[in-house]
Amino acid sequence: MPGRPPRADAQANRQRILDAAEHVFGTGGKAASTEEVARLAGVGIATVFRHFPTKAALVESVLVRRFDRLRAHADALLDADDPGAAFFGFFGHLVADAATKIAIGEALHDLTGGGDTEGDTEAVQASLGLRRSFGALLERAQRAGAVRDDAELPEVYALLVATSRAASQAGLDDDVRARMLAIVFDGLTRR
Amino acid sequence: MPGRPPRADAQANRQRILDAAEHVFGTGGKAASTEEVARLAGVGIATVFRHFPTKAALVESVLVRRFDRLRAHADALLDADDPGAAFFGFFGHLVADAATKIAIGEALHDLTGGGDTEGDTEAVQASLGLRRSFGALLERAQRAGAVRDDAELPEVYALLVATSRAASQAGLDDDVRARMLAIVFDGLTRR
Numbered sequence: 001m002p003g004r005p006p007r008a009d010a011q012a013n014r015q016r017i018l019d020a021a022e023h024v025f026g027t028g029g030k031a032a033s034t035e036e037v038a039r040l041a042g043v044g045i046a047t048v049f050r051h052f053p054t055k056a057a058l059v060e061s062v063l064v065r066r067f068d069r070l071r072a073h074a075d076a077l078l079d080a081d082d083p084g085a086a087f088f089g090f091f092g093h094l095v096a097d098a099a100t101k102i103a104i105g106e107a108l109h110d111l112t113g114g115g116d117t118e119g120d121t122e123a124v125q126a127s128l129g130l131r132r133s134f135g136a137l138l139e140r141a142q143r144a145g146a147v148r149d150d151a152e153l154p155e156v157y158a159l160l161v162a163t164s165r166a167a168s169q170a171g172l173d174d175d176v177r178a179r180m181l182a183i184v185f186d187g188l189t190r191r
Numbered sequence: 192m193p194g195r196p197p198r199a200d201a202q203a204n205r206q207r208i209l210d211a212a213e214h215v216f217g218t219g220g221k222a223a224s225t226e227e228v229a230r231l232a233g234v235g236i237a238t239v240f241r242h243f244p245t246k247a248a249l250v251e252s253v254l255v256r257r258f259d260r261l262r263a264h265a266d267a268l269l270d271a272d273d274p275g276a277a278f279f280g281f282f283g284h285l286v287a288d289a290a291t292k293i294a295i296g297e298a299l300h301d302l303t304g305g306g307d308t309e310g311d312t313e314a315v316q317a318s319l320g321l322r323r324s325f326g327a328l329l330e331r332a333q334r335a336g337a338v339r340d341d342a343e344l345p346e347v348y349a350l351l352v353a354t355s356r357a358a359s360q361a362g363l364d365d366d367v368r369a370r371m372l373a374i375v376f377d378g379l380t381r382r
Contacts, residue, residue, distance in 0.1 A: 151370075151374060152370065155370040155371040156374075158361060158363055158368075158371045159354075159371055159374060159375070161361065162354050162356060162357035162371075163350075163353050165353060165356055165357075166349050166350070166352055166353035166356070170349060172349055176345045176346050179342070179343065179346040180349045180350055182378075183342060183350060183375065183378040183379055184350070184374065186377070186378040187373075187374040187376070187377040187378025187379070188374055
């Protein structure tokens with residue numbers, strides 16, 4: 001098509017825009033602008049809007065990609081040698097990673113007015129996919145005797161979300177975050 | 192002074208306004224109106240503004256009173272017979288109570304633009320007072336051998352805030368909340 005870059009270039013542009021948007025919305029939240037994203041990606045604003053018709057569509061794509069990447073990470077750990085270490089390590093990784101994801105999630109929440117969070121948007125589906133894979137890691141750690149049998153996914157996931165938010169919103173320093181997680185992990189460990 | 196009610200009536204009005212505001216802002220957050228507060232308290236809007244010149248001043252007074260009440264509760268537990276039961280019981284009480292307090296805190300945050308949360312407003316001072324009394328309960332439970340010695344106030348308070356927010360924001364049902372707290376309490380218990 002005249003005036004459009006070839007397909008491979010378009011794909012590379014799309015990835016660069018998503019990388020830039022992940023950085024910009026992950027640090028600036030809803031205050032960040034699409035102009036900043038275009039500048040950081042080295043493309044014009046028209047190119048951004050060709051790939052993502054609205055700011056909300058862009059932010060949602062960033063969030064979906066991030067959830068999918070974390071889920072792939074969890075799935076790769078499903079045949080780790082030490083199921084307990086894999087579960088607790090991934091839990092800690094999610095908490096450490098949370099500040100960025102929460103900023104992006106809140107930007108999306110604000111852009112969509114928060115009405116879609118219960119629905120089946122792509123981001124909600126991707127988030128449920130991550131939850132399922134986290135649940136599979138939990139089950140495997142329980143079968144291996146590393147995590148208490150009576151802990152079920154709803155309360156373990158609630159603790160994951162709670163400690164993630166605490167670490168990012170309260171701006172906990174790394175030591176306090178580590179000691180907070182040590183208490184939770186002790187509580188989860190099988191006696 | 193002509194046109195003003197006697198002192199005892201003024202004091203009773205003030206308490207009724209605070210009771211009404213605690214209910215209205217605790218359930219409606221920032222969307223709640225001073226008119227609703229006046230209606231529920233059975234006073235005119237002018238009376239509300241005579242006691243509390245701004246909506247933010249009213250919400251802050253509600254929050255201060257709530258923190259002070261919780262601190263008094265903690266202080267009363269400082270000579271309980273079973274220091275471990277007192278600590279864990281109060282922790283659970285704060286989490287169960289959190290939804291209302293968080294709604295009021297967020298209303299205040301929005302009304303003041305969030306700029307004052309680090310400063311020495313009355314609400315911040317009252318919140319620090321509660322934190323100190325909670326810390327005293329923690330220390331006493333540790334001296335009694337009910338809570339592990341290596342848990343320090345910053346991470347224990349971070350867990351309190353984290354589980355409180357999880358219980359209120361995620362709308363956890365009572366069973367999941369109880370099982371989430373059981374895991375945290377197990378992690379805090381001395382081996």
